[in-house]
Amino acid sequence: MNNRLNRNSEIPLYQQIEQIIKEKIVKGEWPAGTKIPSQRKLADIFRVNRSTVTAAIDELTASGLLEGKRGGGTKVTNHTWKSLSAVRPLDWTSYVRSGIHRPNSTTIQEINRQEFNEGMIRLGTGELSPELLPYRQMKEVLAGAEAEKLSLGYEEPKGNRYVREAVAEHLKRKGVNTSPDSILIVSGALQALQLIAIGLLKRKSAVLTERPSYLYSLHVFQSMEMRLFGIPVDESGLDPAFIPACKKQYGADLLYTIPSFHNPTGRQMSEDRRKELIRISKAYSLPIIEDDAYGDLWLDGPPPPPLKAFDQDGSILYVGTLSKTVSPGLRIGWVAGPEPVIERLADIKMQTDYGSSSLSQWAAAKWLAGGLYEQHLATIRKKLKIRRDAALRSLKAHCQAIATWEKPSGGFYIWVTFHKPLPLNTLFERALKKNVLINPGTLYDKEAKQSIRLSYSYASISDLEKGIRTVAELARELM
Amino acid sequence: MNNRLNRNSEIPLYQQIEQIIKEKIVKGEWPAGTKIPSQRKLADIFRVNRSTVTAAIDELTASGLLEGKRGGGTKVTNHTWKSLSAVRPLDWTSYVRSGIHRPNSTTIQEINRQEFNEGMIRLGTGELSPELLPYRQMKEVLAGAEAEKLSLGYEEPKGNRYVREAVAEHLKRKGVNTSPDSILIVSGALQALQLIAIGLLKRKSAVLTERPSYLYSLHVFQSMEMRLFGIPVDESGLDPAFIPACKKQYGADLLYTIPSFHNPTGRQMSEDRRKELIRISKAYSLPIIEDDAYGDLWLDGPPPPPLKAFDQDGSILYVGTLSKTVSPGLRIGWVAGPEPVIERLADIKMQTDYGSSSLSQWAAAKWLAGGLYEQHLATIRKKLKIRRDAALRSLKAHCQAIATWEKPSGGFYIWVTFHKPLPLNTLFERALKKNVLINPGTLYDKEAKQSIRLSYSYASISDLEKGIRTVAELARELM
Known part of the structure; x- marks a missing residue:
């Protein structure tokens, strides 16, 4: 809004601000009921004194477009439209409040x-801090597009073939043997969880995870009416001894874990603990989502192999991403697991966004396949x-x-x-x-x-x- | 799978195929219950005679790894694992079947x-056919990255500022005046619908649309237990005279329409009809989603201005996209509407995928701002x-x-x-x-x-x- 102010104009600044706000209301960008930014914030936005903003707000309030809210703040009035037409304005507020998905905290x-x-x-x-993001290398990758097979169309449901092959090779270096057919490319690890939530679980399902866990900061499962149960963590990571009781008490349907460099505790699950976790979850038919977003970011020495490397019968869905290592903005991650599960998730993905950006997939393939990543x-x-x-x-x-x-x-x-x-x-x-x-x-x-x-x-x-x-x-x- | 066959090997092809399939089963890529591809399809994949595939399948069936399904087809057996361990294998099938989101038809x-x-x-x-996709121009855009401010980090919840400004300018050329603050960048128009479904509507909501409509081919609303009601279409487009009855009978919560070059009928809503639709939906407090995916693709002359150009009080959520004009693979679209609604959708988007590819957003800004798009x-x-x-x-x-x-x-x-x-x-x-x-x-x-x-x-x-x-x-x- 700021760049519409003309400081050399004959029209006083407060009147210009009044006009800008009036337009936002008249155009429906700030519909009835909208709480407008605080006067302090508006003064920041317009880079004017707070008194200038106050003068504009006072005018708008006098003309009936704005009104003070109880408990502070200013909102767009409802009666504005009543005076202009006999029709009640659309009450978006009820829509904004009534969606299925919970708002972020x-x-x-x-x-x-x-x-x-x-x-x-x-x-x-x-x-990663901007100073750690590989701008120079990314520019080189993009500039190299001339010679490459760029893809501008929709990709296959599981994602571009080349990037899936590159991911399979990348996983092999970590001890995980999986074929490109068992890999789904997603728009970051969070989307993998979203697809799992709506594609594999019933409402009211019970999901086990570390406590504390990154998962509690998301609403991805909770918005689908699923219940989260926290498992205590010791210095070797999540303690699988709690699984039998959780299975019995809550009928747990899934376990989510970040075994390497856990978010938020930074802890690392030991190799013995990994094997023990797999043994117990197999005994209790509990599938595992392994989030390996940080596994490549070891600082003192490589972590034990991913859980997926010990997986004998496809009970683990492995999730990886380039967001923490190369660029969060790329929005490229992957899920590796049994083919029928991957196909189901791919189908849901097609229904929600028709696949991830082909430009990002192409860039990801270049990063993973060419040694640039390592x-x-x-x-x-x-x-x-x-x-x-x-x-x-x-x-x-x-x-x-x-x-x-x-x-x-x-x-x-x-x-x-x-x-x-x-x-x-x-x-x-x-x-x-x-x-x-x-x-x-x-x-x-x-x-x-x-x-x-x-x-x-x-x-x-x-x-x-x-x-x-x-x-x-x-x-x-x-x- | 095909590229693992060695046609010069001393090992017969059918044994090689047997081995490849066995590995897929043992690694859990084809878990118990998986229906494997038909023999005809396998013969295609491996580029061998069908009899070679039959020999491999027979061996695997004899060893107890596969079994014939009633009604045709072959699936991976359950008892495989019983013989190897006392533990029952994880039954992914029940997970694949029980997700909330419906599978595609x-x-x-x-x-x-x-x-x-x-x-x-x-x-x-x-x-667009590959021959209509702008590969050359996209390569030039990417090669020009050197001089540009590329973004590799997460973007603002509503999307990159430059692309939102470029979209606002683009909309102005179509008669729609909206500020960048009222625009959300999404991963294609489909994602806009997905966000609206989970962000603004209750379960059981009623959505009106043209009949026939593209919307029926999606499950985006139906998977959230919403009901779709079709409104008849004549040569001027959707007939708004049906709205009062629909509102009364179904308590309609939203109307979805494609006024320009409708999918699948190709029809165009006349300007009078557009104004009439807005008048009636206002009278009945019915918000409208306007899908303008095809509006720029006029062949005989420009269509009337979008509904959004006639919107006086923010009752229309306007959806646009680059998928039909520049590149579906970019996965870039936008929603323009009242700020509180856009903010709610932005929050949900952050919770599902942390925003659209910044590489794609950057490329989209270059396309829209530089005249390249026109x-x-x-x-x-x-x-x-x-x-x-x-x-x-x-x-x-x-x-x-x-x-x-x-x-x-x-x-x-x-x-x-x-x-x-x-x-x-x-x-x-x-x-x-x-x-x-x-x-x-x-x-x-x-x-x-x-x-x-x-x-x-x-x-x-x-x-x-x-x-x-x-x-x-x-x-x-x-x-």
Whole structure:
């Protein structure tokens, strides 16, 4: 909206703003009932004094287009349209509230929005920092398109053949033998979970997972009325000894696990534990979704082979992605599993988005097949290790007296638990005011009221230090 | 599987095939209960005589890995695993059958599969032919990445800012004034419908649409337990006079329409009818989804402005896409509507796939902003017109005595209705045997048992002639 203001115009700025807002209302972009941005936010957007915004809002309120809300805020009135026509305006609000899918938690919505504010120190963001993203190599890949067989049409339901072959080769290097026919290309690991939720499970199904788990921060299963049950985690990972009881008590239908560099705890499941998990889940006919998003991001040494490498009878759906290693924006991931399951998921995928971007699939094939992926991994492992060690140093300097944590041997995350209870929401808000964005532990386990997930992958090393120091100071005040 | 056969080996081919199939079973790619491909199909895959396949299957059956199914076919046995372990194998079949989302209709699944068979004349395919896809221009766009601000990270929830600005400009040229804040970038128009289904509607909601309609061929609303009601169409498009009764009888919650170059009828809604539709749906508080996938593909003259251009109070969600004009593989579309609705859909999108491919979004921005899109449209309009006229000539030559149709003034489709009833499934199967793939009318209206949707966008002109002649001959036999 800002770029429509003309600062050299004879028309006062407040009147220009009034006009811009009026247009948004008249065009239906802000329909009746819309809560408009706060005056502070509008002042930011238009880069004017708050008094200028206040003058515009006052005019619009006087003309009956806006009204103050109880409890603060300003919304677009309903009676606007009554005066213009006899027809009641469409009440989108009821539509927005009544969809089947749950909205993201307000904390996550706030995080999603704040992440795009410049100057924010993002201590919770689970992505590679822009400085770690391979822009140069991607440009080279794209420039090389001349000689390549680019695909602009729809792809096969399971995805482009070349990228599936490249994924099969990639998995072979990790000890997983699977054919391209047993692989589905998806738009990131999250979509794999979405397809599994709507394609393989009944409503009310019970899904087991680590506690805490990334899965709790999503609504992918919960929106389909499925129930999540958390299994305790020890230093070797999820403890499969709890499975029999869960199976008996909840009739568990599926187990979701991140065995390597778990999100959010950073823990690694040992090889013995992996074999034990497979043995027990087989005995109880419990299929497993293995999320291996972080497996290639080891820092001190490779993790044990994926669960899928020990899978003898196709009871594991293996999920991988390029989002954490090459580019989240590519939106390319994969699922490997029994063919009838993969075909079912492919059919559902065709029904929801007709397949993933062929441009992204083509680029992914180039990355995986040409050795570029492995080269790039070697570079970012080094850089992530430096970041991890810096974060650990900052933690030691500022948090030793107030919190505990473990050194992760790969991935992006350190799970920091404060010694004493503290109001996490207040910590989140106060940190935000100081331009530090954190991910409260309650996103991953509603009982984890003393923990935060710290990510060393995104913020710069100096920001990591600054951000950790700020959070430590705020936490001390609140404890 | 074929490329694993060694035709120079001392090991007989049937034993090699036996080994390959055994591996697929042992690795769990074909778990217990899987129906394996027919012997005819396996012979095709391995490029061997059918007797060679039979020998391999016989061996595997004798060893207890496979068994004949009642009613034909061969499946992987259950007792395989019983002999190897005391543990019952995981029964994926029940998972595959029990998901919430319905499978595609078997006809559509068959079409999806057959489309990738070489030599098939695709008379039903609603896509641009590879010869109409802009490979050269796309390569130039990609090669130009060096100078551009490529984005490899996650994008904002509503999508990349540059592409939303480019879409807003594009819409302005069509008479639709909307700001980038009111636009959501999606992975094609189908995803827009998916997000609307799970984000804005309750279970059991009633959705009105044209009859026949493309919407009937999807399960996007039906899988969420919503009900579809068809409204009759005349030469000016959907007849809004039926809306009051539908609203009263079914409590309609939403209306979906394709006003320009309708799929599958090719019809165009007149300007008066558009205004009338808006007037009536406003009076009955019925929001509209306008699908404008084909609006830019006019052949004889531009269609009336989109419904959205007449929308005064944000009761229309406008859906557009690059799939039908530039590249389906890009998977880029957009929804324009009231901001609170767009924000709700953006939140759901973040929860299902974390946004569309940033590579595709970047390429789409380059296409829309640089004039490339308009240039390309001018070219394909000319070529589509030649194809449409050729298809009409072939219809006249072969079908005049047995069917009726209208000349579409844009888009991809001709709706051909035979004079007499005929078994459409048999027509579909016999055409398939002659390597001609058609889309039966029943996909779009279960009562349209005498119609097929003919597309002139995909097959070459000589294939269009050959395919139409073949279908005419088969139809004559069956009528």
